[in-house]
Amino acid sequence: MQAEGFPRRETTMSDKRKIHDDSGQGLNRRQTLECMAWAGAGLVWTLNGGVPSAKLIGAAEAATASFSFAQISDSHIGFNKPANPNPNVTLSEAIARIGGLPNKPAFMIHTGDITHLSKPKEFDDADQLIGAAKLDVHYVPGEHDVIDENNGEAYLARYGRLSQGKGWYSFDHGGAHFIGLVNVHDLKAGGMGNLGAEQLTWLAADVEGKSASTPIVVFAHLPLWTIAPEWGWGTQDSAQALKLLARFGSVTVLNGHIHQIAQKIEGNMTFHTARSTAFPQPAPGAAPAPGPQLVPAEQLRSYLGLSSVRIARGKGPLAIVDSTLAG
Amino acid sequence: MMTFHKLAKLSALLSIFFVGPCLAADELSIAIDNFAFTPAEATVKAGAKVVFVNHDDIPHSVVGETIKMHSKALDTDDSFSFVFDKPGEFIYFCGLHPKMKGKITVTP
Numbered sequence: 001m002q003a004e005g006f007p008r009r010e011t012t013m014s015d016k017r018k019i020h021d022d023s024g025q026g027l028n029r030r031q032t033l034e035c036m037a038w039a040g041a042g043l044v045w046t047l048n049g050g051v052p053s054a055k056l057i058g059a060a061e062a063a064t065a066s067f068s069f070a071q072i073s074d075s076h077i078g079f080n081k082p083a084n085p086n087p088n089v090t091l092s093e094a095i096a097r098i099g100g101l102p103n104k105p106a107f108m109i110h111t112g113d114i115t116h117l118s119k120p121k122e123f124d125d126a127d128q129l130i131g132a133a134k135l136d137v138h139y140v141p142g143e144h145d146v147i148d149e150n151n152g153e154a155y156l157a158r159y160g161r162l163s164q165g166k167g168w169y170s171f172d173h174g175g176a177h178f179i180g181l182v183n184v185h186d187l188k189a190g191g192m193g194n195l196g197a198e199q200l201t202w203l204a205a206d207v208e209g210k211s212a213s214t215p216i217v218v219f220a221h222l223p224l225w226t227i228a229p230e231w232g233w234g235t236q237d238s239a240q241a242l243k244l245l246a247r248f249g250s251v252t253v254l255n256g257h258i259h260q261i262a263q264k265i266e267g268n269m270t271f272h273t274a275r276s277t278a279f280p281q282p283a284p285g286a287a288p289a290p291g292p293q294l295v296p297a298e299q300l301r302s303y304l305g306l307s308s309v310r311i312a313r314g315k316g317p318l319a320i321v322d323s324t325l326a327g
Numbered sequence: 328m329m330t331f332h333k334l335a336k337l338s339a340l341l342s343i344f345f346v347g348p349c350l351a352a353d354e355l356s357i358a359i360d361n362f363a364f365t366p367a368e369a370t371v372k373a374g375a376k377v378v379f380v381n382h383d384d385i386p387h388s389v390v391g392e393t394i395k396m397h398s399k400a401l402d403t404d405d406s407f408s409f410v411f412d413k414p415g416e417f418i419y420f421c422g423l424h425p426k427m428k429g430k431i432t433v434t435p
Contacts, residue, residue, distance in 0.1 A: 081384040081403070117386060117402060143423045147386060147400035189392040189420035190428055231362075232426040289362035292384045 067174045068310040070098045070105040070135070071219070073256030074276035076144065077126040078116035083292030084300060087116075087278035088129060093325045094277040094306045095133045101308060106173060108135045111256035111274060112142030112184070112221030118154055127158075141167055142221040142257060143184040152185065168199050170206050176311050177210060179203065181220035183235045193222030193235035200240050212247050215311060215318065219254040225264060225271045228284035233258050242269065252309070252318050258290075260303075261322055272320055275305040302326035356380060357429065359387050359401070359421075364429035373414050373433050380406040388422040397422070 075091045076084075084090060098105060110130070115122035130137055139159045146152030146166075156167055163169040163180070170179045181203070183193035195203075207216070218224065224241065226234030235241075245251045251269040259276035260283060280293045280303035287293070295303055305324040312318070353375040358365045360382045371377060379389045381401040389398040389407050394417040398407035411417065411433045421427035 079384075083384065117400060144386070147388070147423065149399065187422060187425040189390075189418060189425055191425050230426065232424055291362060 066312060067106040068101075068103055068308055069173075070101065070108045070133075071111060071254055071274050071307040071309060072098070072108065072130075072277055073111040073221075073274040074113040074142065074259055074278055075110070075126055075130075076113055076116045076276065076278035077129070078119060078122035079278055079292075081292060083279035083294050088125060090301070090304050090325060091126070091129050091277045092132070093301070094304070095129060097306060097323065097325065098133050098135070098308075103310075105135060105308065108133060108137045109178075109180075109219050109254065110137055110139045111219050111254060112140050113144040113256065113276075114139065114142070116144055118145055118148040118152075120154065123154065123158055138169075138171070138178065138180055138219075140180045140182055140220055141184055143187075146184055164202055165198055168202060174311060176215040176217055177207070179206065179216065179218045181218060181224070181241065183220050183222045183224070183238070188236070191236045192226070192229065192232045193220075193224075193238070195235060195237050195241055200237065200244070203241055204244050207244055207248075210248075213249055215250040215252070216245055216248045217252045217254065217309075217311075218245065221255065222257050223255040223262070223271070223273055224253050225266075227258060227262055227273070228290075231284060231290045233284065233290075245269070250318065252320075254307070254309070259293075270318065270320075272307070274307045275303065275322065275324070277304050277306065277325075280304070299326075354378065358382055359427075362387075362421075362424055362427055364419075364421075364427060367428070368430045368432070370432040370434060371411060373412060373435055374410065375433070376408055376410050377431060378406050378408045380404070386423065387427065389419055390422040392418040392420055392428075394419070 072094050076087050077091065079087050098108065114126045141152060141155045145155045148154040152166060156163070160167045165182070166185045167182045168180055170177060172178070181195060181199065183195050186194050186196060188194065222235050223233055224235050224238040249268055253269060253271045255271070255273045256276070258273050259279065259281040260273065261275060262273045264271045280295060281290050282293050302324050305322060308321045308323070310319045353372055355369055355371050355375060356378045357369065358380055362383065379398065379401070381387050381403060384403055386400040386402050388400050389396065389409070391397065396409050396419060400423070401407055411431055414433045414435045417431045417433065419429050419431070
């Protein structure tokens, strides 16, 4: 799968404003997706029968929503380079934003790279800062969270008590089924992310017998769709996981890792990557390599942010609101 | 109390420690820059020490695909050394970003 919905570079800001002024009317799907992927901040999008429509925040608060949850990602606590000398502060700001959401989220998910180097103090600091939200947090590890000397034991000891294998698990909330997957272990030379046979077997058993009308929300660190293979932004065996979920009427896949918003809709599946709370990375093709992108300090917060996801009971539509720390 | 046997062992260990560096053969440095090993392919003689140095703002690691070699995560400016004893072609990659690959050819 290629990044069909990934923003093209040639779209200009004035183009995007024009699209927004049009309130999503008369646009083809590609234009709408581009608009959403670029403008991210302050945009709600909803899905009805697979047809996305974008509206400004405030206009699309679904009255039927039964609950929402927040997503943060890539907090990289311990990072101290010029791209963001103090990610503790920006993580705190993201947590404060979550505290200020008009509808209190039922819980939070963190899609990995909690820490930069898997050090105990980094995990401690992250726990303390994230704990200020006073919400249950469901974590999955990023590759930066499993580079302790024992290949991820520090992460598992802290967050994996209720999980299987290397840290995967599922839970139910409000009629939706949430699945946290781990794709940062046993990476193969030349490859991308890896789920592995054991986890895929578990996933098959986990969803077996569930009604196809159950909304499914999958979250993992590395994208479960191939965004930039040359940068390893994908997961080798994700197609096997998605095949197991193909029969469900609403599947939402939430990832991190790439530190920017990318979205795609394919059939009943919606793919979305979140911003980082620490530092941005370049868009694929915009730089020779991925890695922390240095932006002017006064602009940093417009590249960082969080997502809030609302689920409406019974109908399957799901709205993802991305907001930056800037405004 | 330390037995004579233990003392002998200790002194043998110490002598290896002190003599060791003098035995070093060729040394090659491989830089990790912009998510790439540079040079990506290199040839050394058996016994050569290869030093990998990470210059990126992101940690990387060095993991052998066709050789048992595994560094810890290397933060910015950290390095990892490995002595290639046996002739052959050895592929390695970054355990965090496996698109990053390199090859060391070791000649007799």
